[in-house]
Amino acid sequence: MNAIQKILLNQIDLSDETFSVNFMPDLQGLRSSIKAIGFIQPVLLRKEKGHYRIVCGFRRIWVLKELGVFEIPAMVFEEKEPSDLELFVLSLQENLTTRGFNAVEKAIALQKLIHRFQLEHSEVVKTYLHLFSLEPNEKILNTYLSLAEMEDETKRFVLREEVSRSNIRLLAQMSSEDRMALLPFLSLLKLGENRLREMLTLLSEISRRERISIKEVIDRPDIQGILSQKELTPIQRTERVKRVLMNLRHPKMKQMEEEFDRKRKAFNLPVGVSVHHAPYFEGKGLKMEFQFESTEEYRTILNSLSELVDKKEFKKLIESS
Amino acid sequence: MKRKEMLSFKIEKIYLDVKAETNWVTRHILKSLPDVPVERVEDKKNLIKQFLPITDPIGMGKRNLLITHFYGRRLKPCPGTSRHICCGYYVINPITNCPMDCSYCVLQGYLNNPFLTLYSNWDDLLQEVESFLAIGRPPLSRLGTGELSDSLALESIFPISQFLVPFFAKKNAILELKTKSTEVEHLLSLDHRGRTVVSWSLNPPQVIEEEERGTASLEERIDAAKRCQEAGYPLGFHFDPMIDHEGWEKGYEGLINFLFSRIDPKRVVWISLGGFRYPAQLKGIAEERFPKTRIFLGELFPGGDGKFRYFKTIRVEMYRKMVKWLKQVSPDLFIYLCMESQEVWKEVFGWSPQNSQQLNQLFEERVKKFIKIPVEYRPALLGG
Ligand code: SF4
Numbered sequence: 001m002n003a004i005q006k007i008l009l010n011q012i013d014l015s016d017e018t019f020s021v022n023f024m025p026d027l028q029g030l031r032s033s034i035k036a037i038g039f040i041q042p043v044l045l046r047k048e049k050g051h052y053r054i055v056c057g058f059r060r061i062w063v064l065k066e067l068g069v070f071e072i073p074a075m076v077f078e079e080k081e082p083s084d085l086e087l088f089v090l091s092l093q094e095n096l097t098t099r100g101f102n103a104v105e106k107a108i109a110l111q112k113l114i115h116r117f118q119l120e121h122s123e124v125v126k127t128y129l130h131l132f133s134l135e136p137n138e139k140i141l142n143t144y145l146s147l148a149e150m151e152d153e154t155k156r157f158v159l160r161e162e163v164s165r166s167n168i169r170l171l172a173q174m175s176s177e178d179r180m181a182l183l184p185f186l187s188l189l190k191l192g193e194n195r196l197r198e199m200l201t202l203l204s205e206i207s208r209r210e211r212i213s214i215k216e217v218i219d220r221p222d223i224q225g226i227l228s229q230k231e232l233t234p235i236q237r238t239e240r241v242k243r244v245l246m247n248l249r250h251p252k253m254k255q256m257e258e259e260f261d262r263k264r265k266a267f268n269l270p271v272g273v274s275v276h277h278a279p280y281f282e283g284k285g286l287k288m289e290f291q292f293e294s295t296e297e298y299r300t301i302l303n304s305l306s307e308l309v310d311k312k313e314f315k316k317l318i319e320s321s
Numbered sequence: 322m323k324r325k326e327m328l329s330f331k332i333e334k335i336y337l338d339v340k341a342e343t344n345w346v347t348r349h350i351l352k353s354l355p356d357v358p359v360e361r362v363e364d365k366k367n368l369i370k371q372f373l374p375i376t377d378p379i380g381m382g383k384r385n386l387l388i389t390h391f392y393g394r395r396l397k398p399c400p401g402t403s404r405h406i407c408c409g410y411y412v413i414n415p416i417t418n419c420p421m422d423c424s425y426c427v428l429q430g431y432l433n434n435p436f437l438t439l440y441s442n443w444d445d446l447l448q449e450v451e452s453f454l455a456i457g458r459p460p461l462s463r464l465g466t467g468e469l470s471d472s473l474a475l476e477s478i479f480p481i482s483q484f485l486v487p488f489f490a491k492k493n494a495i496l497e498l499k500t501k502s503t504e505v506e507h508l509l510s511l512d513h514r515g516r517t518v519v520s521w522s523l524n525p526p527q528v529i530e531e532e533e534r535g536t537a538s539l540e541e542r543i544d545a546a547k548r549c550q551e552a553g554y555p556l557g558f559h560f561d562p563m564i565d566h567e568g569w570e571k572g573y574e575g576l577i578n579f580l581f582s583r584i585d586p587k588r589v590v591w592i593s594l595g596g597f598r599y600p601a602q603l604k605g606i607a608e609e610r611f612p613k614t615r616i617f618l619g620e621l622f623p624g625g626d627g628k629f630r631y632f633k634t635i636r637v638e639m640y641r642k643m644v645k646w647l648k649q650v651s652p653d654l655f656i657y658l659c660m661e662s663q664e665v666w667k668e669v670f671g672w673s674p675q676n677s678q679q680l681n682q683l684f685e686e687r688v689k690k691f692i693k694i695p696v697e698y699r700p701a702l703l704g705g
Contacts, residue, residue, distance in 0.1 A: 280622035
């Protein structure tokens with residue numbers, strides 16, 4: 001490598017992304033810093049026939065070009081030496097010391113190591129995952145590789161919502177068309193990590209049970225109806241959509257719940273009293289709950305409850321439970 | 322009916338714990354696998370640790386055999402719960418893990434050691450069984466080897482049946498060998514004296530095809546059962562796990578008819594029914610290993626014991642129909658439910674054993690009908 005030189009920007013091939021792993025780079029911060037204190041750190045280039053290839057410093061070069069700069073300081077590697085893989089690793093290390101990588105950039109870097117630089121999965125697991133602060137585990141590598149294959153819209157969603165690895169795996173199991181249908185749907189809901197997992201699992205299980213696409217599930221009129229109700233908050237919308245999905249996922253349970261409700265409504269429970277079946281209808285018996293604030297209220301409830309004994313609808317509910 | 326060839330499994334490597342090196346069982350295993358490379362292992366914990374981060378340690382474990390020594394008890398009561406009626410079974414574990422690969426197999430989430438593992442201190446195990454039976458067990462206690470593996474899958478490597486069947490032939494107890502394989506060759510010439518029940522887990526061909534990789538086809542299993550029937554063994558059949566799938570009624574009814582077109586119901590000592598159930602951790606593991614599996618798409622909910630089961634109405638409907646189809650074959654078949662509550666028993670049969678002990682007695686009576694009780698055991702039996 002030669003000492004720092006001034007290189008004309010128009011001699012640099014900006015379209016060559018061999019060593020780039022950028023995804024949604026934050027150029028604003030860099031722009032302000034260059035404007036304020038100027039350009040300090042030289043970029044790394046490699047000499048090619050008639051032009052230069054960027055090894056490290058893509059974002060800096062973009063910003064400088066945008067600012068109308070003609071030439072930049074650079075350290076230049078000669079043609080052929082060192083190897084592309086060595087330069088790629090060098091650029092990763094450089095970037096790690098200056099800025100770190102987001103999840104998609106990690107995914108792109110790992111994908112390049114496997115596909116462009118032809119490394120074995122086992123070698124990437126052993127030698128490279130720790131560079132990105134990831135545990136040396138093949139499942140983790142596969143998760144990032146699947147993220148690298150996803151559409152840019154999904155990648156942006158993953159970054160914006162800080163989607164966890166387990167949820168990335170769920171997204172990876174879906175078709176690209178389903179993911180594209182899913183993104184606008186998810187943006188209307190309020191989902192943390194666990195609720196997102198729950199929603200993705202419900203959608204994919206319903207789609208597999210019914211042998212229809214996830215897009216078809218989302219496009220159902222009952223779901224679209226909820227999504228179009230502007231007066232609902234995202235939390236309310238999420239709850240209602242979830243209820244619809246739960247019912248679709250567990251139709252027999254839904255039927256039993258409805259039946260139970262019908263029987264319960266057939267007799268009038270005193271105010272403040274509720275009656276429950278065993279969890280998931282597993283096990284016999286009913287549970288009754290009531291609330292009171294005075295002995296008077298307590299007595300009223302007890303009197304009404306004792307009247308229930310003679311109601312045939314109440315007996316029916318007990319017998320069927 | 323379509324035949325599915327038994328996928329013969331291949332052991333890629335043997336890991337030999339140095340502590341098991343000089344044992345006769347080890348020598349026997351190495352002799353039966355002469356072309357398989359052997360690596361000596363000083364520290365098996367470290368070996369296991371090395372394999373855990375790979376993508377599919379469970380799949381890898383099925384192709385690699387660990388021969389080691391087992392410290393501790395290998396005979397235990399079958400793990401039932403107080404909420405359920407249990408049949409009072411005991412499990413013996415000479416092997417852990419299994420070369421077959423069923424998507425629903427609980428071993429995937431259960432064993433810390435993914436290797437197919439054969440324990441070389443076989444004599445200790447026999448001693449353990451001997452001492453267990455010596456201390457006034459109820460007569461005709463039932464013990465089986467099919468909990469942590471398939472009972473017969475490793476017969477070609479180490480024929481466990483050749484040691485266990487003659488051993489039990491002299492005991493006042495019943496051994497059950499439970500399998501999804503056709504590995505019965507070693508059994509046929511043994512003097513079992515009716516003390517060994519050979520049993521098969523059965524599912525309709527579609528479920529076998531989709532969810533029970535590496536197992537014998539239905540037809541092959543029933544052929545193997547027929548050979549055992551001809552060799553005088555009492556037979557058992559386990560419709561467990563029953564899978565709720567599209568067309569299950571046709572599948573299971575067809576299965577029962579096919580089974581009893583070849584097998585004499587009078588030679589069947591017991592039949593169990595059990596709906597698919599699983600501990601919470603299994604779903605993630607199995608879905609990752611078998612992305613196409615449909616077993617978790619049923620309506621399954623967690624019960625008081627933490628295990629997920631089909632919604633009760635689904636289970637009851639499945640069991641009722643199975644009982645009806647089975648009783649049409651022969652009203653004398655002895656059918657029981659595995660790990661179900663009294664309530665479910667009542668809904669299915671119209672009655673229920675009062676408790677696990679009563680079910681145990683029913684088993685005892687059933688077994689007595691199948692075996693000739695030798696003179697020396699009679700007093701014990703009469704005395705209860
Ligand atoms: S045969 Fe039994 S032990 Fe073997 S994989 Fe299948 S369920 Fe598991």
